[in-house]
Amino acid sequence: MKKVITRFAPSPTGTLHIGGVRTALFNYVYAKKHSGKFLVRIEDTDRERSTKEFEKNILDSLDSIGLSPDEKPINQSERGDIYQAAAQKIIDSGQAYYCNCSVERLEKMRSEQQDNGQKPQYDGKCRNLNLKKSSDTVLRLKTPLNGEIIVKDYVRGDIVFNNAELDDLIILRSDGSPTYHLCNVVDDFEQGVTTVIRGEDHISNTPRQIHIQKALEYPELEYAHLPLVLGSDKKRLSKRHAATSLEEYKDEGYLDSAILNTLARLGWSRGDKEVFYLEDLIKDFDITEVQKAGAIFDVTKLDFLNSQHMANLSHEEFINAINPFLIDVDINLNEHIKKDLLIESMRSSSNTLKGVCNNLICYFKDIEEYNQKAIDKFIGNSDKVVSDLRNKINDLKTWDESSLDTLLQKYREEHDLPIPKVNQPIRIALTGSTNSPSLGTTLYLFDKEEVLNRLDALISFLHKDN
Numbered sequence: 001m002k003k004v005i006t007r008f009a010p011s012p013t014g015t016l017h018i019g020g021v022r023t024a025l026f027n028y029v030y031a032k033k034h035s036g037k038f039l040v041r042i043e044d045t046d047r048e049r050s051t052k053e054f055e056k057n058i059l060d061s062l063d064s065i066g067l068s069p070d071e072k073p074i075n076q077s078e079r080g081d082i083y084q085a086a087a088q089k090i091i092d093s094g095q096a097y098y099c100n101c102s103v104e105r106l107e108k109m110r111s112e113q114q115d116n117g118q119k120p121q122y123d124g125k126c127r128n129l130n131l132k133k134s135s136d137t138v139l140r141l142k143t144p145l146n147g148e149i150i151v152k153d154y155v156r157g158d159i160v161f162n163n164a165e166l167d168d169l170i171i172l173r174s175d176g177s178p179t180y181h182l183c184n185v186v187d188d189f190e191q192g193v194t195t196v197i198r199g200e201d202h203i204s205n206t207p208r209q210i211h212i213q214k215a216l217e218y219p220e221l222e223y224a225h226l227p228l229v230l231g232s233d234k235k236r237l238s239k240r241h242a243a244t245s246l247e248e249y250k251d252e253g254y255l256d257s258a259i260l261n262t263l264a265r266l267g268w269s270r271g272d273k274e275v276f277y278l279e280d281l282i283k284d285f286d287i288t289e290v291q292k293a294g295a296i297f298d299v300t301k302l303d304f305l306n307s308q309h310m311a312n313l314s315h316e317e318f319i320n321a322i323n324p325f326l327i328d329v330d331i332n333l334n335e336h337i338k339k340d341l342l343i344e345s346m347r348s349s350s351n352t353l354k355g356v357c358n359n360l361i362c363y364f365k366d367i368e369e370y371n372q373k374a375i376d377k378f379i380g381n382s383d384k385v386v387s388d389l390r391n392k393i394n395d396l397k398t399w400d401e402s403s404l405d406t407l408l409q410k411y412r413e414e415h416d417l418p419i420p421k422v423n424q425p426i427r428i429a430l431t432g433s434t435n436s437p438s439l440g441t442t443l444y445l446f447d448k449e450e451v452l453n454r455l456d457a458l459i460s461f462l463h464k465d466n
Contacts, residue, residue: 004036005192008062008069009184011043012055015245018297019199019229019237020058021065022263025281026226026290027197028067029264032282039191040069044077045183061246065256066278074191076183083178086186086216087139087171095215096171098137099126121167139172141211149207154224154287161207169208181205185212188221195222197287224287227267230294237297249302253325253354255313258306266295275308303351310356311348315340318347325357331364342445345437359435363445367432367454370461374434378424383462385417385425390455399448405440429458 006027010020024040031038040062044050055075062068090096101122110120122140131137144163151159171182178186184205188196196206203225213220229237237244249259261276268290270276276284313321319333322343326333333339342363349359379386392407412422423439430451436442443451 002194003192004031004034005039005194006031006036006197007039007041007188007191007193008067009041009043009187009198010058011046011049012051012058013046013049014054015247016058016061017244018246018249018259018263019244021061021067021246021259022229022266022295023198023226024062024067025260025263026224026268026285026287029278029281029285030195030197030224030287031070033285036194037070038067039071039193040073041187041191042073042075042077043180043183044075045177045180047077050077057247064250065246065260074187076187079183079187079190080178082190083183083186084176087178087182090141090171090212090215091139093215095142096139097127097129097142097168098131098133099140099168099170100131100134100137101125119165121165122169124168127168136174138170138174140168141171141208141215143168143208143211149210151203151206151210151223154222155227155290156203156225156292159203159206163207166207166211171212181208181212185209185216185218189213189216189218193221195224197224197226199228200225201228224290227291227293227295229266230296232296232298234294234296251354253322253352253357254302254306255309255321255353258302258309261305261309262297262302265301266297267291267293275305275312307348307351310351310353315343319343322353322357325353326360329357329361331357331360336363336445337447338445341441345441345445349435349437359431362431367457369432370428370458371433374424374428375462378420378428378434379462381462383459385422386429386455386459386462389422389426390452390459393443393448393455394452396448399444401440401444404443405438408439425458426455429454 008020008024008027010016010024028038030036040059042055042058044055059073087096099122106122109123113120126140127142133139143166147163149161149163149166151161153159169181170179172178187193206223206225210220231237246259250256257277260278260281264276264281264285265274268285270284270289273284310318310321323333333343336342342360346356346360346363350356389408389411392411393404396403396407408422408426411417412419415422424434426439427434427436427442430436430442430446437445446454
């Protein structure tokens with residue numbers, strides 16, 4: 001049985017798109033499930049738009065998220081001789097011809113076809129003229145005039161294309177450079193690719209590429225065309241819906257495993273199971289279970305899965321994961337004397353590492369701004385609760401969570417106040433907002449002197465406001 005080899009073939013004209021990561025993931029998982037190889041090639045023949053910077057971003061991003069290729073990636077820009085040799089083989093077999101139709105003729109022809117309700121395509125004018133190669137000619141493949149191509153697709157079943165609807169596509173431009181279709185087919189063969197897994201926007205390319213394969217006497221490939229990644233309005237995912245590059249999501253504090261989990265669920269599911277890791281996907285994934293309908297990328301689903309993956313990290317793993325974000329805001333976790341309690345108390349305070357990091361800032365730095373809506377809701381114009389508790393805390397002899405909880409409970413009972421009316425003003429004094437662990441824990445995370453200082457600061461702020 002032939003070894004399964006898949007490939008991911010991005011163009012380095014931008015950073016790695018989240019939809020591209022999904023395609024790479026499905027290729028990687030399919031190959032690994034069948035004990036095969038996952039390869040990468042850089043389709044950089046568009047020299048005006050392709051850059052080494054984007055190429056590096058793509059390869060580094062794949063490595064960082066755990067989708068490293070099994071062999072060194074190849075670059076199409078370095079393989080011109082191989083494509084020329086393949087084109088020559090097609091010429092020698094009599095399955096290609098030179099065409100000197102001008103751009104003006106082609107545009108007029110297509111316009112007339114459209115006016116007549118026909119599909120715009122080349123009319124084969126030069127097919128039997130036996131023209132010689134010149135600076136004005138392109139090389140076209142002789143597509144069979146009748147019959148059909150049947151694409152056997154793991155996602156969509158058999159897809160039938162009538163050859164009469166496929167015109168003679170260009171495989172070499174007038175300057176001698178190869179076109180996308182020729183490069184694609186030759187590279188798949190040269191890399192030993194057995195299975196092409198890509199977006200459904202490539203479906204129309206597949207019969208054309210099969211014709212080139214047949215002309216070159218290459219073996220048939222397996223295909224799976226994935227549903228497109230869509231935004232909430234069911235249009236192709238773009239920046240108007242959400243961030244689109246992998247880098248942006250990592251920078252926002254989403255874990256690699258959660259991103260892969262979310263992307264794996266775009267078009268595929270396994271019963272009620274929601275949380276997957278890469279090793280689970282390799283075990284459970286079945287390409288024939290991928291749906292045909294477009295897959296909607298939902299950031300709220302990513303938030304949920306990220307919170308699950310964050311919760312599954314060990315204490316040490318969580319600290320390692322959040323540390324780069326803390327460094328970015330100039331925080332050294334080791335400077336907090338209760339750092340382990342702080343992390344365990346705060347690690348579920350947000351759906352992202354960046355969000356948790358932002359929630360930790362107040363435990364290391366003075367509060368720059370209070371949440372005014374929270375003040376209006378829970379404090380109003382009176383500092384009585386804050387002042388009362390400031391005095392009681394000042395008199396407290398034992399500084400631990402139990403003593404603090406008892407003090408707060410006793411004060412609430414004495415004044416017949418609901419929990420929010422007592423706890424939230426203190427939270428605001430300590431953290432600037434109402435987002436914190438249990439209040440006893442929050443107080444205990446600071447030393448007594450710092451708590452008194454922050455209560456005094458809020459009292460001064462309230463007086464100033466009045």
